[in-house]
Amino acid sequence: MLQLQQIQQARDTITPTLSPTPLILDHVLSDRLGRRVWLKGELFQRTGSFKxxxxxxxxxxxxxxxxxxxxxxxxxxxxxxxxxxxxxxxxxxxxxxxxxxxxxxxxxxxxxxxxxxxxxxxxxxxxxxxxxxxxxxxxxxVHPYDDERIIAGQGTVGLEILDQAPEAGAILCPVGGGGLISGISVAVATRQPSLEVIGVEPEGAASMAHAWQHGAPTRLESVATCAKSLAAAVVGELTYPLCRTGVASLARVDEPAIRHAMQHLLYHAKLMTEPGAAVGIACLLDDVVALPPSGDIVVVITGGNLGREELQAFL
Structure with a gap:
């Protein structure tokens, strides 16, 4: 199983080239929920995502x-x-x-x-x-998510959140194949186990929930979602047990909720994100997750790579 030391080594490896991404306060959601909601801006990372x-x-x-x-x-x-x-x-x-x-x-x-x-x-x-x-x-x-070196690199997002948001009670993280949330959960479990890591999937590609239901990674026959970055048909042999151990719960959001979240990010948070990056916001706007009673909420905004025609559908 992946260890915190590997994530720390990954941070040492990539930090000379990749800078930490910022936390941005979502004022509208914070006012609505009565607690601070921070957006972890991975869309500002090199190549436009955490990858x-x-x-x-x-x-x-x-x-x-x-x-x-x-x-x-x-x-x-x-x-x-x-x-x-x-x-x-x-x-x-x-x-x-x-x-x-x-x-x-x-x-x-x-x-x-x-x-x-x-x-x-x-x-x-x-x-x-x-x-x-x-x-x-x-x-x-080079597997996109089921590789320890890949997961360790993605886990550096978790280390940054721990440093940037010491009062966080929960992290909401989009889930595709599970590499990002696996790395974050390892970092959190070791350094701050009381912090809940919650995964969010699109209804049409809920591959991690499918794996949890079957007790092992099990391939979906098809995937259908506007959140194409989360459209993994099966989670990893490595990411499944890491998520089962370190993730508190999973939530699902439908296509209208994702579109609503995209509009929120565009018009209220002033962020142009891709649909897969918006599922955590969709989860909060639709109130489909049980949050811990206290603490800040950190939502990982995983990427912002979409073209003009793709963006048009959400305006």
Whole structure:
């Protein structure tokens, strides 16, 4: 199981390049709830999301053999951007398979960073193709969430929250494959176990809740949500037990709630986020989670990578 020391080492590894992201007070939600609601601004991180943390930690701890044949990954977009950015600095070739409905903004951004991008089917089809490419090309798979070095890098978000919000009672974190919330939960469990970590998933891609229900990672037959960054069909063999141990509860939000949250972030918090980053806000606006009785609330705003046409649907 991942240990706090690995997350601390990851922080030492990435800090010379990646600065901590800010906490921003959401005045409207704070007034509504009668307690401070802080937004952890991962949309301000390099490549526009938290994913650059794990990618950079992975690249900087990779062996020469791992890099020699090139890297491969499956991604809805943010892992692709983070990995392509981190790999470019080290001269490593990257091949990304993305589902055909991936954000054009993220596809183009990944290609500009020098990665080969292949659009193929849905997320399950994309994984099947990547496994074939690993065999055929000798690529090293860099899993978007089920890798200890990736999880440790994402866990640095948790260390920053602990330093920035000492009066926090709960952290609301979006859940896709579970890498971010796993890393945060390890950091929190060791340093401040009374702080509740709560996961939030879209109804149409509740893969962690599905795993909890079945007692193991179990693939969803299909995913359908505007929150494409959270559209993992199955959680990880590593992230499942970490979340089962360190996450207090899971909540789900529907598509109208996500759209409402996007509008709140745009018009009230003045943040242009992507839909997957808004699910924690949706959870608070729709009052679908049991919060601890006291303490500040920290909502992780995971990313802000969306194009003009995608944004238009939420205005």
């Amino acid at each position: 650059s943390r794990g990618a950079l930690n992975w690249l900087r701890t990779a062996s020469a053999d791992e890099l020699a044949g090139g890297l491969g990954a499956v991604s809805a977009g943010n892992h692709a951007l983070g990995l392509a950015w981190a790999a470019r600095a080290m001269g490593a070739a990257v091949t990304i398979v993305m589902p055909e409905n991936a954000s054009p903004f993220k596809v183009e951004g990944t290609r500009r960073l020098g990665a080969e991008v292949i659009l193929h089917g849905d997320i399950n089809d994309a994984w099947a193709l990547m496994h074939r490419l690993v065999e055929e090309r000798g690529l090293t798979l």
